[in-house]
Amino acid sequence: MAVEDIFQVFKPEFTEKSSHLVNKQMLESFTKKIKEIFPTFVATVVTDRHGFLMHSEIHNSLDENLLALHAVANKRKIVDLSNYHSLIRPLSRNVKLLLLLEKSWDNYKKYYEFETFLRVENPI
Secondary structure (H helix, E strand, O other): OOOHHHHHHHHHHHOOOOOOOOOOOHHOOOHHHHHHOOOOOEEEEEEOOOOOOEEEEEEEOOOOOOOOHOOOOOOOOOOOOOEEEEEEEEOOOOOEEEEEEEEHHHHHHHHHHHHHOOOHHHHO
């Protein structure tokens, strides 16, 4: 049996329908739906438990790596985010979402809708 035949037998087959893989399109779609819920959206960052960036979308000059570290900092202040509403939610045991919104009373009305959306549409 040739080496090429062995690789053909053991080649993993990854498909779009696999429930254990998250791709860029899934995260972009997830972010797009968050923007529909919160029109005052400023930034979103998805990070692993060590603060390594997995996905980000930022609409101003904030540093995405510092935001990723802030998401896992456990109430330690890494970045001054006093001008924004900051939501940090776990997407899984090892992945967190940081969402920054402009300060507005309209955001409070949509928190329940956002929490429901996370339970239903969470890609991770």
